[in-house]
Amino acid sequence: MDDEAARELERRLELLSDPAHQGQDFDAASWFWLFLFGIALPAALIVWGIQL
Structure with missing residues (x-):
């Protein structure tokens, strides 16, 4: 990281x-x-994916 980005x-x-x-x-x-x-929809998609 250069000095300008750090500043x-x-x-x-x-x-x-x-x-x-x-x-x-x-x-x-x-x-x-x-x-x-963030929680319910991803959990439902994981369960649905396991069922396939």
Whole structure:
């Protein structure tokens, strides 16, 4: 990694460590979609793939 990329990475990490730049928490609808597409759907596809 060159010096410019390292400095840019450090700058971005410093910005993200500030709570003002971290954004808000997920709402209930976001948690639902994260669960559906991240856990339930992949699990169903794995079970379906095993059945084939």
